[in-house]
Amino acid sequence: MKTKIREFRKEQKITQEELAAIVDVTRQTINSLEQGKYNPSLELAYKITKALNKDKIEDVFIMD
């Protein structure tokens, strides 16, 4: 799965650690998501979408 987390995170000017703290995961998980190595649960995808001030999950996460 591809994500636009890094792009939106840089727009919002927040670090991986800050985003990780907001959505209650480790920094490694955010890094893994950005690299497309790990597919998040619906709950985590929703939290990240909200944390990045986006309306739809599809805006942040793109299915291959």
Next chain:
Amino acid sequence: MTSKKVVTKKSMIFRIVFIIFLIVSGALLNQFNIGTNELFGYSTVGNYLIFIGFVMVLVTTITYFTKREKIIDERMEMLRNKTMTLTFTVFIFAAFALIIWDGIWPITMRYSMFISYAVCTMLLFYVIAYKVLERRY
């Protein structure tokens, strides 16, 4: 789902009770000369229990003062599940291979030593598998 594992009062009490149980049972075993056949060729069962008890005192003290809080997120849980499955699968195949090995070249090692090696190998495999999977996911 994210969960925070905190060293709670309840878990601390459980650990302390377990430590006391280990040390007291070790002392009692030594007192009544039970299990005094040398285990692994070095010491008695009672001494080993007392030793584990004191190691746990050390570990519990360090844990209490340092790791008060630990975040376990869904990725870590996924990694843990995958590693457990992998370790269990490898264990089943290794056991099967050992049965065949024992049939061809009988294993003459002491049972206690064999189990110790098996448990240590499994733990080592678990740690290595976790690290490898962590890089992959």
